[in-house]
Amino acid sequence: MLQAYASPLERTWFYAHRVIAGLILLFLILPILVIVPLSFNSDSFLMYPMAGASLRWYEEIIGSDVWRNALLNSLIVSPAATLLAVVLGTLASIGLVRSDFPGKALLTAILISPMVVPVVIVGVAMYLFFAPLGLAGSYTGLILAHAALGVPFVITTVTATLQGFDYNLVRAAASLGANPVLTFFRVTLPLVAPGIVSGGLFAFATSFDEVVVTLFLASPGQATLPRQMFAGIRENISPAIAAVATILIVLSTLMLLTLEWLRQRAEKLRTGKSR
Amino acid sequence: MTATTLTAPAAAAPPAERTLPLKTRLQRAERRKKLLHLALIAPLAVFLLLTFLWPIGALLKRSVDNPEVVGGLPATAAALAHWNGQGLPPASALAIFVKEMEGARGSTELASAAKRLNTEMTGYRSLIMKTARSLPLPDGSNLQEGLAAIDPRWSETRTWQVMARAGQPYTSYYLLAALDHAVDADGAIVAATEDQAIYLDVLGRTFWMSLVVTLCCLVLGFPLAYLLTSLPTRSSNLLMILVLLPFWTSILVRVASWIVLLQSGGLVNQALQALGLIDEPLQLVFNRLGVYIAMTHILLPFMILPLYSVMKGISPIYLRAAQSLGCPPFQSFWKVYFPQTLPGVFAGSLLVFILSMGYYITPALLGGPQEQMASYFIAFYTNETINWGMAAALSTVLLGATLLLYVVYSRYAGQGRNATKAR
Numbered sequence: 001m002l003q004a005y006a007s008p009l010e011r012t013w014f015y016a017h018r019v020i021a022g023l024i025l026l027f028l029i030l031p032i033l034v035i036v037p038l039s040f041n042s043d044s045f046l047m048y049p050m051a052g053a054s055l056r057w058y059e060e061i062i063g064s065d066v067w068r069n070a071l072l073n074s075l076i077v078s079p080a081a082t083l084l085a086v087v088l089g090t091l092a093s094i095g096l097v098r099s100d101f102p103g104k105a106l107l108t109a110i111l112i113s114p115m116v117v118p119v120v121i122v123g124v125a126m127y128l129f130f131a132p133l134g135l136a137g138s139y140t141g142l143i144l145a146h147a148a149l150g151v152p153f154v155i156t157t158v159t160a161t162l163q164g165f166d167y168n169l170v171r172a173a174a175s176l177g178a179n180p181v182l183t184f185f186r187v188t189l190p191l192v193a194p195g196i197v198s199g200g201l202f203a204f205a206t207s208f209d210e211v212v213v214t215l216f217l218a219s220p221g222q223a224t225l226p227r228q229m230f231a232g233i234r235e236n237i238s239p240a241i242a243a244v245a246t247i248l249i250v251l252s253t254l255m256l257l258t259l260e261w262l263r264q265r266a267e268k269l270r271t272g273k274s275r
Numbered sequence: 276m277t278a279t280t281l282t283a284p285a286a287a288a289p290p291a292e293r294t295l296p297l298k299t300r301l302q303r304a305e306r307r308k309k310l311l312h313l314a315l316i317a318p319l320a321v322f323l324l325l326t327f328l329w330p331i332g333a334l335l336k337r338s339v340d341n342p343e344v345v346g347g348l349p350a351t352a353a354a355l356a357h358w359n360g361q362g363l364p365p366a367s368a369l370a371i372f373v374k375e376m377e378g379a380r381g382s383t384e385l386a387s388a389a390k391r392l393n394t395e396m397t398g399y400r401s402l403i404m405k406t407a408r409s410l411p412l413p414d415g416s417n418l419q420e421g422l423a424a425i426d427p428r429w430s431e432t433r434t435w436q437v438m439a440r441a442g443q444p445y446t447s448y449y450l451l452a453a454l455d456h457a458v459d460a461d462g463a464i465v466a467a468t469e470d471q472a473i474y475l476d477v478l479g480r481t482f483w484m485s486l487v488v489t490l491c492c493l494v495l496g497f498p499l500a501y502l503l504t505s506l507p508t509r510s511s512n513l514l515m516i517l518v519l520l521p522f523w524t525s526i527l528v529r530v531a532s533w534i535v536l537l538q539s540g541g542l543v544n545q546a547l548q549a550l551g552l553i554d555e556p557l558q559l560v561f562n563r564l565g566v567y568i569a570m571t572h573i574l575l576p577f578m579i580l581p582l583y584s585v586m587k588g589i590s591p592i593y594l595r596a597a598q599s600l601g602c603p604p605f606q607s608f609w610k611v612y613f614p615q616t617l618p619g620v621f622a623g624s625l626l627v628f629i630l631s632m633g634y635y636i637t638p639a640l641l642g643g644p645q646e647q648m649a650s651y652f653i654a655f656y657t658n659e660t661i662n663w664g665m666a667a668a669l670s671t672v673l674l675g676a677t678l679l680l681y682v683v684y685s686r687y688a689g690q691g692r693n694a695t696k697a698r
Contacts, residue, residue: 010604017498017501017502018502020498021498021499021501021502024495024498024499025499025514025517025518027495027572028517028518028521028572028575028576029517029520029521030536031521031529031532031533031536031572032520032521032524032528032529032532034532034535034536034542035528035531035532035535038535046534046535046538047535047538047540047541048542048545084322088318088319088322089319091315091316091318091319092315092316092318092319092320094312094315095311095312095313095314095315095316096312096316098312099308099309099312099313099316101309101313107316107320109681109685110323110328111319111320111323113327113681114323114327116629116630116677116678116681117331117633117674117677117678118632118633118635118649118650118670118673118674118677119633119635119650120633120635120650120653120654120670121331121334121633121650121653121670121673121674122327122331123654124334124653124654124657124666124667124670125330125331125333125334125670126326126327126330127657128330128333128334128337128657128663129329129330129333129334130330144326145326147322147326148322148323148326148327151319151322151323205523208525209525209526209527211526211527211636212635212636215654216654216657216658226525226526226527229525229527229528229531230527230636230640233527233530233531233534233640234640237531237534237535241531242531242535245525245527245528245531245532248524248525248528249524249528252520252523252524252525253520253523255523256516256519256520256523260516260519
């Protein structure tokens with residue numbers, strides 16, 4: 001990258017840029033690295049240097065009804081919301097990509113608007129609307145809300161995948177006698193599956209990290225993991241929070257790696273095809 | 276799906292259809308295809324309409340709703356709607372008012388009407404309660420004099436004007452209040468008094484803090500995105516993980532980490548003290564600085580990803596051409612490379628700005644009272660004081676600003692968005 005004929009000033013700038021970028025990367029990653037060791041602290045302070053290593057905080061959260069209940073709630077709400085968002089979002093994406101009608105751009109903008117509307121407004125609006133219907137403080141209300149927030153991510157990823165999809169394959173399947181439903185499940189779905197899975201991961205992450213709408217909609221017994229963390233940070237920030245944080249970091253790392261693997265696989269398939 | 280509708284008729288269509296001209300059959304097939312696609316979109320559209328658009332529409336409507344007086348004193352409100360606002364209302368309207376007050380005494384509807392009237396004119400609540408207690412008037416007495424005997428304010432035109440205005444089904448009260456304005460007794464729009472004027476300050480703060488965060492993200496994001504573009508794919512992919520990992524990590528995890536890092540005995544203060552830069556620990560968190568640091572950290576990936584995708588598409592040939600024509604490196608970067616990155620700069624900045632305007636969690640956990648943005652007040656009016664009109668009006672203002680920017684964003688920066696989400 002640095003040419004052999006670069007002037008001293010250019011050389012200085014080249015290295016300065018790398019140092020600056022390195023510091024910015026440190027800024028990005030430091031908060032994530034710093035909290036992991038503290039979850040193994042034998043002391044009850046969230047501070048370095050650590051007194052010693054222990055698993056007592058993990059034992060505490062595993063033994064705590066509050067945290068177990070929060071995890072259970074998250075595991076009820078997030079998968080259900082993801083499933084709903086993926087099914088509705090995928091069907092709509094197929095319709096959107098393949099059709100052309102006046103107002104399509106506007107409709108698309110409306111369908112992905114839950115992504116940009118300030119989430120407090122969504123929370124208040126859903127609370128005031130759901131409460132008279134008996135949906136506030138219910139799992140159904142929470143699942144519907146989280147699904148609405150996850151839908152935009154499914155639409156953006158699945159439409160992007162479908163745009164690169166070769167429809168001659170569908171025609172080929174039909175000419176060989178497959179009916180539309182069979183074609184969808186045997187041809188279309190396997191090819192766009194990576195896009196659907198990434199959209200689903202985004203929707204899951206959105207729901208799994210959602211706290212504001214949950215603050216408004218959930219009853220005290222329905223506190224999800226992030227809702228419980230919110231309360232924990234606000235009231236008494238202890239290494240137990242660091243332990244939950246570490247578990248969540250491991251989970252997000254797994255999701256990120258899955259996504260990267262899908263992306264690389266898709267890239268390989270695409271380049272393989274062009275050869 | 277298309278294929279079947281295009282090929283099937285020739286082979287399998289019933290005889291009646293086969294006799295139709297090809298053009299008609301094609302049109303039919305096209306129409307069927309269109310309907311099928313609309314049918315695929317419909318479930319999601321209905322779902323979002325019911326769970327998202329309708330609730331938000333209902334919330335926005337609450338910012339102009341004025342149900343209290345109409346609910347508490349419906350006949351009076353209807354009678355006063357016909358009054359011209361001069362002098363005192365006609366005796367017929369007064370009679371309706373007195374009768375309705377007698378009937379509504381002690382009801383919760385009357386109490387909420389009185390509370391609402393009190394927001395328009397201080398002292399109105401006690402006036403209503405006192406009057407309700409003092410009724411009925413002695414038999415055969417003049418209504419006007421009888422009311423004036425209970426309280427002289429009933430003989431003032433202003434008292435009745437306020438009730439007539441508060442008795443309308445819709446009001447601009449909350450929206451004007453959200454912009455620090457009010458309608459005075461004469462019906463003119465005036466600026467709110469200094470002790471009540473807080474919302475423009477809150478909105479200004481929301482804008483200012485979002486702007487600062489956007490600029491911080493741009494200053495940090497640009498050099499990093501540029502480096503990621505210039506590195507070979509293998510190392511840039513590896514470094515990209517360092518950008519994406521925070522992006523995928525829960526916001527609450529990051530907020531907790533920043534509290535740990537920035538507290539008075541935290542690593543940052545320890546490092547600064549070890550370097551001899553400071554003697555006493557600095558207050559880095561639970562103030563504006565802490566909110567800026569954490570929000571910049573949370574939103575930085577939203578800046579880097581659009582910048583990166585635009586920069587990736589810029590051919591290095593232009594820069595080389597400029598340099599080979601004798602343009603000095605810095606000038607060629609500034610005049611040739613930088614203008615080509617502007618779509619990414621624009622997309623990233625708008626995205627970060629839009630997202631930070633709606634922030635609630637980070638300021639709530641990391642800031643003091645002076646760092647709370649518009650979202651905090653919407654939540655406050657919903658949960659603490661149960662003033663839904665005010666919560667709705669602030670939502671309307673915030674949503675209006677957000678959607679305006681979103682329209683600009685989707686018109687000029689669509690490319691950047693798709694690139695961000697495709698990752």
